[in-house]
Amino acid sequence: MAGDARAAATGTAGAHAPARPARPRVGHVGADAATVHRFGSTERLLHAAHGSAFMVMLATGLVLYLPFLAQTVSARPLMKAVHLVAAVAWLGALALTALLGDRRALRQTRRDLERFDADDRLWLARRLPSRKAPGMRLPVSAVGSIPQGRFNAGQKVHSVVQAALSVLFVVSGTLLWLGERNTDLRLPGTLALHDMAMLVGSVLVAGHVYMALGPEHRPSLEGITKGTVPAGYAATHHPKWTPSPTDPGPSSPSGLGRRALAVIVVVIALGAAVLLVRDIYGGDDGPRQPTVPVTHLTTPGPV
């Protein structure tokens, strides 16, 4: 470990300046105008659904839960309804993407994200503070010299942790929802788990957004908005990745069975959303007033 860091500090810091010339290998039409395919519409939709659902649930969750926001807004039923409907919409969107989207692309992306090789381990090791100079991290340019595939090791770690957090959010959120009614289901750590997932998730998302908007990685932003990145950027930051110039498209269109399942998912999600809202607002047919016998309310006598 220490040796790695030393090697990085002495051997690579100056070797590759950030402005290293691009060497596009694919789709080299002319100069830097060439772009390569990075994310298909399925992955971009999945990212948009995941990201916007996170933001909506973070905002409403904080209003529900942060003391000063809860006191300022105080509209708990509305916040809870938005929070829970967003959760249903999020899960529905994930299911629909898996059913109707480009499954080949999703499988490839998952494979790209979950596999780590020696370069990834080295990349991560060099992100850690050096033991020689505590608190000092190597400049990005030094780390960037370790060749990375379609995703760098940091992006992989981020995705793995976010995927795990998603499961933990769903489990703890469901238990919180059920536990309000039935306190037997109020496990000691339900709230703590939802809290920790929120804190870790928020820090990761803040870092993710910061990296995505930072000037050095600005070209990568096009990958998740338009689907393509400059070929030069891909060659510099992801040299072990062999991208194709255009979206190869889905291997096969989704069949009748999957489309039928998608309809079922939509029906279930809409039904769940309606039930949740009715549940939170009590519906219109429920008794709104206490069933105090009228005679008791009109007792005569001095008041």
Place this chain on the structure above:
Amino acid sequence: MVSDVADSDPPDGRPVGRRAFLGLVAGGLTSLVWGGAAMDVAGKSTMLVPEGLRAAIPFGQGWRIYAVNPPYPRLDPATWRLRIDGLVARPMALTYADLLRLPRARQTSDFHCVTGWSVDDVRWTGVRFSDLLAAARPLPSARALTFISAEDPYVDSLTLKQAMAPDAMLAHAMDDEPLTRPHGAPVRVVMPQMYGYKGVKWLNRITVTDRAVDGYWQQRGYDRDAYVEGSNGR
């Protein structure tokens, strides 16, 4: 060392991420058992920071105040009356001054919300229900109290037996200050053994009945006897 491992790697790496994912999920789920204790420690440690700052800490021991029909009712203690009616020999309407003249009780108790948060060691000042009801004289058929809030349609009830618990009271002061509007001014029900929704705020009427009636949250499926007991990590 690194190159040794690299030799055994398949060309596109090993699916370490999948194992890490499963490990994180499994590890995270164990916190369902220990998370409550950890949060209790974290929450208590936030008591060292000022309340204003604490209100910005997610796991802090701050009040999260909800209303079912915002904004909070604004009741003027000068004109406010607490009506006590129903199965009583002498229905009455107490003024705020009347209430302050009744025997005063003090207690320090923990407050638990059914949504999961808690505030420890809240100091309440108020009137025990036995003292409150003494003048109105509940009839022999009286079994329960229905608390009606100025925040329509919020109501809840306690049986007389529950209301006579040694730590149940009608509070008019919290932490040695008169109750503030967000906390239910001028008076609220305090029932520390049960979740907070049983403690009706902005109270303006107590109706004595022959049975406990469904309150606002019970009409929505919540427990009527919302005892905290062992739940909520306590």
